[in-house]
Amino acid sequence: MRLVIAGGGTGGHLFPGIAIAEEFLALNPANEVLFVGTSHGIEARLLPKLGYPLALISASGVKGLGTAKKVLSAARMLYGYAQSRKILKEFKPDLVLGVGGYASAPLVMAARGMGIKSFIHEQNAFPGLANKLLGRFVERVFISMKGAEGFFPKNRTLMTGNPIRKEILWGFQERQQRATEAFSLLIFGGSAGAHRINTAVIEALPFLEGVKEKLRITHQTGEKDQALVRDAYRAAGFQAQVSSFIDNMSTAYGAADLVVCRAGATTIAEITACGKACVFIPFPYATDDHQRKNAESLVNEGAGFLIVEDDLSGEVLAKQLLELMEDPKRLAAVERNARSLAQLDAAQVIVTAMMEK
Template sequence: MKRPGNRHENIRAIITGGGTGGHLFPGIAIAESLRETAPGCELLFVGTGSPIEKRVLPGAGFAFERISAEGIKGRGALAGARAILKLCAGVFKAARLIVKFKPDVVIGMGGYSSAPVVICAMLLGKRIVICEQNALPGITNRLLSRFADWVCVSHEQAAGRLSAKRVSVTGNPVRKSFLKAVEDAGESSAGQDSASDGFTVFIVGGSQGAHGINMAVTQGLAYIDQELGIKFVHQTGEADLAMVRKAYESHGMESVVEPFFNDMACWYRIADLVICRAGATTVAEVTCMGKPCIFVPFPGAADDHQTYNAKALVDAGAAEMIAESGFTGKVFADRVVFYANHRGILAQMSKRCRQMGKPDAARRVAKVCLAVASGKINSKPLVCLCT
């Protein structure tokens, strides 16, 4: 039985974005919040059918449809032509999906795979919300934001880089599993000075792993004394799994090594130190969890946006950042041992990191999406901090 008086109960929304965890997981967080606010809503994810979409969405209980799309930026003539053909095919498939599903709002999470769906939504007169996770917006959202009814950004500095009528600084949505882990853990134990508590390092290179980080770790384990009792939890991606496992085993290090962790929040919770890329979703998750980090930005990220994502935390003393070119095995080992022996510094980093988190970001974005879906917006341009 539906609760009376909730005008949002029957909204229909399409959520679309690039096929990486950085686009998918914030979309899931928004979907969770929409379901909580409007239990009768109908939601459809649309993407390219990437491995992470196939792995995560069915388990989360969300309907999913696949379209064809491919990035164009930085491609040669032949690859660019192929990408344009895929984009056209994606537009036709997206049009059929929109006509059939009849969404009240289309929520674009960025990435090239969101382009066909958002373009069709614009052509078919559908209401559009764009979500930008990075401090430096990607090319897709820079182009599509001018057609959106509302844009939600994670970083205040991103607002001025988008051509949008209405922009709200909401923060980057984080999944409920992370928020529950924060509640369960209470005050983070990271940074406590008792050496008897042990020391756990969580190494994660994003949903697809990070070869540069993996190589530095395997080379650096030789510099870490086994007697320190440091435990490692390492998400490697598929390609480097065997190599990394062998390295931990050969050095006698206690470790949990997997290509991908579905229960990321659990591993974040027990970590004393996190070594990771600086994708927007990773930054949002560690700030909500209050975890001190060493960021190693992906050097191939578009416009070096991962460096921009990490900079605010580094400037606040909540994290350290090391370029991949300087993240050698020796540097990895030295920083791990340093922090294992200086828990008080970690405690301060943890406190500052948590202060920068926005755990209610998903609720904020969902509030905007529901307002747009129900037509409760005016035509006046607006830039605001969303509450």
């Protein structure tokens, strides 16, 4: 069978798509997957490295744009629709799945027009624009969080959870034992990095002076802040591995005693799958403040800690980290609670449901 996975833009949309591709391909060696995205999305950078075929179409968002740019964006979408029809005619998929992000809209609409079985997956409790639109046209809407069903036609949603890549599931099984002396901190800000987290960590360093010999830090900064953050650690004499993007998140999660990160839906799914204790600093401008709600869904179950940006400072962050470093029993309890919330079979459930329809 052949499956097209459309969408991306950010890692939060793309990585669940990759998890579904892995599951679909593992079912039968004759199965084929084609990703469809845009040249400016994370998919264009990552998928060729991972060996997945990718077709590019023209697509962009409309949110927050003035009238002239909206018209331009609509024109791009129309062109993307024509490109999608051509791609679908050539690849002849049996199934099409939109995973959110601009490129999913023209592709899934084109697939529906051509009578190809189409589905979408929504990672968040509050759907993005593309999925809200597409929900009316597809056979099934796979959702990851309670609350999302309210945005889609009744009886069409299926709660599946958010698919997690196999390397991350396996990484959990191979995770390293906590080192006796050192304490490993993993810091990352979603797929693009988070400037506010980067600066808060830099401001926290003077307050962490007393534990600096013990700390081993892995810090993903995003493109812009890499030099700034690396220089700050160097100047303060901390041991830190700093990169703009971490290719192997499985190893990074595996080594971490504590994680500091945003609260995107895919991050949350992975944190629970790996059973990690985490200090969440949600991105406050996400639609309907959904990252805060994502974080609260864990924090309310004793499965993580929350600092909202309004309260964030170097001192507040350092205080939280110091408190947790001194309390391994509490960390272990939070890890267990996080793990108990994991949904590990989402990719399997989605692939089975698509093939049944």
